[in-house]
Structures are given as C-alpha cells and as structure tokens.
Amino acid sequence: MARRKKIYEGKAKILYEGPEPGTIVQYFKDDATAFNAEKRATIEGKGVLNNRLSEFFMKGLGQIGVPTHFIKRLNMREQLVRQVEIIPLEVIVRNFAAGSLSTRLGLAEGTALPRPIVEFCLKDDKLGDPFVSEEHIMAFGWAAQQDLDDMVALALRVNDFMSGVMMAVGIKLVDFKIEIGRVWDNDYQRLIVADEISPDSCRLWDMETGQKLDKDVFRRDLGNLTDAYTEVARRLGVLPSNVTHAAKKPTLIN
Ligand code: C5P
Numbered sequence: 274m275a276r277r278k279k280i281y282e283g284k285a286k287i288l289y290e291g292p293e294p295g296t297i298v299q300y301f302k303d304d305a306t307a308f309n310a311e312k313r314a315t316i317e318g319k320g321v322l323n324n325r326l327s328e329f330f331m332k333g334l335g336q337i338g339v340p341t342h343f344i345k346r347l348n349m350r351e352q353l354v355r356q357v358e359i360i361p362l363e364v365i366v367r368n369f370a371a372g373s374l375s376t377r378l379g380l381a382e383g384t385a386l387p388r389p390i391v392e393f394c395l396k397d398d399k400l401g402d403p404f405v406s407e408e409h410i411m412a413f414g415w416a417a418q419q420d421l422d423d424m425v426a427l428a429l430r431v432n433d434f435m436s437g438v439m440m441a442v443g444i445k446l447v448d449f450k451i452e453i454g455r456v457w458d459n460d461y462q463r464l465i466v467a468d469e470i471s472p473d474s475c476r477l478w479d480m481e482t483g484q485k486l487d488k489d490v491f492r493r494d495l496g497n498l499t500d501a502y503t504e505v506a507r508r509l510g511v512l513p514s515n516v517t518h519a520a521k522k523p524t525l526i527n
Pocket of ligand 1: 363365371372373374402448449450473474475476488
C-alpha cells in the first residue's frame with residue numbers, strides 16, 4: 274500500500290496530503306499540550322472527540338454561510354479539508370474574562386466583557402505565540418488591512434454561532450481561538466475558517482455550575498479531560514444520550 278505524504282505534524286494534529294490537489298487529510302491525535310508544550314500528556318479518546326466536535330461546528334458554520342475548510346469526515350480520527358494558506362495569526366474572541374486576559378489586565382475570571390473582544394497572537398511556538406496589535410500585523414505584513422477587517426468579521430460570526438449553539442445546551446462560551454486561511458477561487462481570494470474548533474481551543478463553562486468543560490481541565494489539573502469533552506459532545510447530540518458522563522471510551526454515532 275502506498276504511504277501517504279505527511280505535510281506537517283503539530284501538537285494535536287497531523288496533516289497528510291489529500292487524495293486530490295488542494296485537499297488535506299487532518300488527523301486528530303490524542304496528545305495534549307499546554308503552556309507552549311511545557312506540559313504534555315496523551316489522553317485516550319481526545320482525538321476522536323475533537324474530530325467529531327470540529328466536524329459538528331464547521332458543518333454548522335457552513336450551514337449558516339460561514340466559509341470553512343471542512344469537506345467531510347473520513348473516519349474516527351480523520352477529516353478531509355481544503356488546503357489553505359494559513360494566516361500566521363491566532364484569532365481569539367472573548368466574551369468573558371479568563372486566561373491570559375485576566376492575567377494581563379487583572380480582571381476576575383468570569384467578568385462579563387462590555388462587548389466581544391477580538392485579539393491577535395502571532396503563531397510562533399518559539400516565541401510562545403505573543404499578543405500582537407493590528408499595527409504590528411500591518412507593519413510586518415502578516416495580513417493586510419482588508420484581511421484584518423475580514424478576519425474580525427469572520428471571527429465575530431463564529432462567536433455568534435458558537436455562543437448560541439453552546440447556550441442551547443447550557444454551556445457558556447467564554448472565549449475561543451480560531452485560525453483563518455486564504456483560498457483562491459480562480460482569481461478571487463477569500464478567507465475561510467481553518468484548523469479546528471474544539472474544546473482544545475475554546476473555554477466552555479457549564480452555565481449552572483461553572484464547571485470547566487475544556488482544555489483548562491488539563492492545564493489546571495481539574496479532572497478527566499475525556500469526560501469533560503464527552504459531556505460537551507453528549508449535550509450537542511454528537512454522542513448518543515445514553516453515553517454516561519463517566520464512560521471510559523466514547524461511543525460514536527454515525
Ligand atoms: O490563554 P488565553 O486566555 O489567551 O486563551 C484564549 C483562548 O484561546 C482559550 O480558549 C484558549 O484555549 C485558546 N487558545 C488556543 N491556542 C493557543 C492559545 C489560546 O486554542 N495557542
């Protein structure tokens with residue numbers, strides 16, 4: 274059997290050349306890292322859950338007209354996506370203070386923000402993905418003004434969609450990170466949502482109890498990460514409702 278070509282291996286995913294030009298196979302690993310990979314672990318079942326959850330969010334975004342790289346899920350751990358030129362910025366949207374914003378500005382975690390705040394970080398592991406301003410982005414040519422306007426608009430549409438979807442299942446979307454890629458349709462350039470949307474890249478708190486259902490469970494040693502992600506998937510109907518919170522291994526529906 275022909276071996277497929279690995280294009281890139283990141284902390285949580287591997288990208289392989291896709292079956293057709295312009296496509297990529299995105300493989301979700303069980304590896305978890307935090308604090309710029311200073312903390313690492315392999316968490317059984319995480320990749321399977323993130324593959325399904327990212328499919329769920331990307332498909333939903335597509336259905337409301339937000340362009341994404343998602344084409345189709347291939348199997349438990351892989352999805353076929355459109356090849357994009359990734360813009361080297363992490364786009365973060367925050368609805369409530371938490372994480373680095375709380376640290377930076379001394380805001381109590383959970384403080385409601387006056388409006389959704391969009392931030393950019395440079396994608397650079399060696400530098401620890403530093404916070405950058407629009408001024409830096411344009412001066413160093415990481416994106417043009419039009420790209421920036423489009424990125425903010427895209428990120429806010431994702432925020433509205435994700436906030437609504439999560440609120441409907443009793444979960445508060447505190448913040449999230451997305452990555453955005455450039456594609457060309459003939460001579461026409463568009464920006465689309467790429468990478469993944471999963472509890473690895475969002476902060477999700479139970480509305481009633483405040484329980485954390487995202488990667489902070491791993492970052493802060495708050496319990497079993499697979500249980501937390503399984504709970505998110507179960508509430509969204511990505512898993513059958515008879516899967517219990519404490520289920521050892523996720524059982525997936527087709
Ligand atoms: O750490 P910070 O508060 O800046 O993170 C904001 C949001 O972006 C969180 O939901 C976090 O999970 C996500 N994030 C990410 N990847 C990074 C940095 C942040 O997914 N490299």
